[in-house]
Amino acid sequence: MHELSTELGRFIGGGISLDQLRAVFRDYLAQHHDQREPISRWLRTTVEEGRLSATIWLSLRDLFDDPPAALSLTAAVAAPRTAERVQQTKTQAAIAGSTAHATQLASAHATQLASVARIERRKSAQPAPNDGEPLRPGMIVRERFVLVEQLGSGGMGEVFKARDLRREEAHDRQPFIALKVLNKEVSNHPDSFMALQREARRAGTLAHPNVVTVYDFDRDGARIYMTMEYLEGRGLDTYLREECSSGLALEKAWPIIRGVALALEYGHQKRIVHSDLKPGNIFICNDGGVKVLDFGIARVINATDGKSEETLFDPGKRLRGLTPAYASLEMWNRESPDPRDDIYALACVTYELLSGKHPYDRLSAKTAVARKLAPQRVEALSRGQWEGLRKGLELRREQRSASVSHFIKPFAPQSTLRKYAVPAAVAAVLATAGALAVSARYYRSAVEDSTLQVLQCAEIPRPVVQQSEGAVA
Structure with missing residues (x-):
């Protein structure tokens, strides 16, 4: 049998x-x-x-x-x-x-x-795309995935909403998936398939309700693609910009903070450091759930400083990335990955949720150190809560909170006993915004950033993109 x-x-x-x-x-x-x-x-x-x-x-x-x-x-x-x-x-x-x-x-x-x-x-x-032909809705990939609409695009490739014919054949009520297709330059690199296969394998081990599910990794002709969970809702970056300009009360922000913290804690238990946590990599679903994308992206070197929230990639080394406003000082210094790198980014996101602004005015940690900047206190927090947040925002690793659980402890309601309760308060916060559409910006982050373990693999150069002086790729 x-x-x-x-x-x-x-x-x-x-x-x-x-x-x-x-x-x-x-x-x-x-x-x-x-x-x-x-x-x-x-x-x-x-x-x-x-x-x-x-x-x-x-x-x-x-x-x-x-x-x-x-x-x-x-x-x-x-x-x-x-x-x-x-x-x-x-x-x-x-x-x-x-x-x-x-x-x-x-x-x-x-x-x-x-x-x-x-x-x-x-x-x-459905037409099957040729290797050199641009993908468009209506085409079918691997004789299985019918492209429905483009959700986002970036320097690394494109992400589409796709209908899985196998799921339809099995009468699955949720036949849609997100399909990420890497662009020609990355796909043609001789070691890219091996590198990204390892990325998908590592991502597949992260089975957690607050981590986006990666289903599979394969190629169709010369194209390399990855299938992952299709989400409906919007990215936290969009939510902060549209609904949170003056900050949220802690009781409303707590379910989001907690959902992200649980995802990071789970990754750390698996010895995986996210390394590029930011609002664009956090997704709030229509049902109130919180999902984190992109564990394990490596460090950038020789990158210019700036205030952009886009991930920077070094074209001369392995496919690496960080986001200036959320990268720890140690990441800029090319030190080994550490859970406290994620804690710094989580603290920045928490500060934004509670105040509506970045603790260091979107400047990088190394610029904040050079200018001896310090975050302003969030007045709505108690003394203990502010001390906990300030400790997470410490610019030097040895002074930062030692673990995710230690960082979020001051914010947790006294009655919070169950780690995996459904964050219904998130849904209540989002209800005022009405029906939420899929965030194309979020899926653009999926294209730019979802390269989990490429730091362990081959040197895959980024495609050359023309840009103005000082612009962030």
Whole structure:
């Protein structure tokens, strides 16, 4: 039965077709007649527990009849023959002596075949992009992902909302994913595939409700792409700009602070330092959830200072990045990654949420040190809360809060006992803004910044972009 479970997983993941899955089951049952009932019971139980689509069970159920009724996926796609195949199924079941079962079986297969036929027709109708052709909505990637709309673009590539045909085939209620496609210059680098595969693998280990889920990593011709969770809501950068110009009360900001803190703490437990936390990498979902994107981006060197919130990349070294306004002094000094780098960025974000402005006027940590700047106190905070925030904002690592939990402790309500409670207060804050659209800016950050472990891999130069003197890439 393990063999069947493995092949079933391959089918759900798009590794084999329905015809191939049915052939595996048919051959196995032919060799193990005594296993028909246990396997049938196992499949039905899996469906009842919600771990398997009922559609898949319906497409296999006739194989457990005696004799099994075989249907061809290829014949199903040929529309003129679909009705004939359904009629054949009815006749075979009637000969077996079960007219009622024949009608039910034929109806189920007709529904399944019609669904598969629709998907196959969509595939054939969608143009497959050539390697050098710009991607656009309506194209299909890897014969599976139909591009719906562009969500964002940047120097590293593009992110699209895409419809996953495999999910549609399995009648998944959420068929949409976010598909990130790297541009030609990055994709063509000889070591980029290996580097970004490691990024995706590391990202896949971060299974946490406050971390954006990365599904898969692959290539389609010369194009390298990654699929990830599709979110609806908006980036925290947009929220700060539009709704938080004068700051939030702590009780309203706390669920956001807490959600980000839980994501960082989880990454630190996995020995992963985010290294580029900023409002553009924090996403507030329509349901009130808080998600963090892009763990593990490496450091930049030889970058100009500035106030921009865009990530800088060094074209001469490995694909590295930081955001000046949120990067710790040690990151600028090219020191080894440390959880306290993330704590500095979290403290900056917390200060912005509570005051509506950056603690150092969006200047970098090294500029703040050179000018001997200090953040102004947030008057709404108690003495203990302000001391906790100030300690997180310390410009030198040895003086900064030692851990995420230590940093957020002064802000936590006394009644907060459960770490993973749903942050309903976030939804209440966002309700005043009405229906929220997907943040294209957020997905642009996904393109620019989501290169988790490239610092461990090959030197991948950034594409040359013409820009004015002093501008930030």
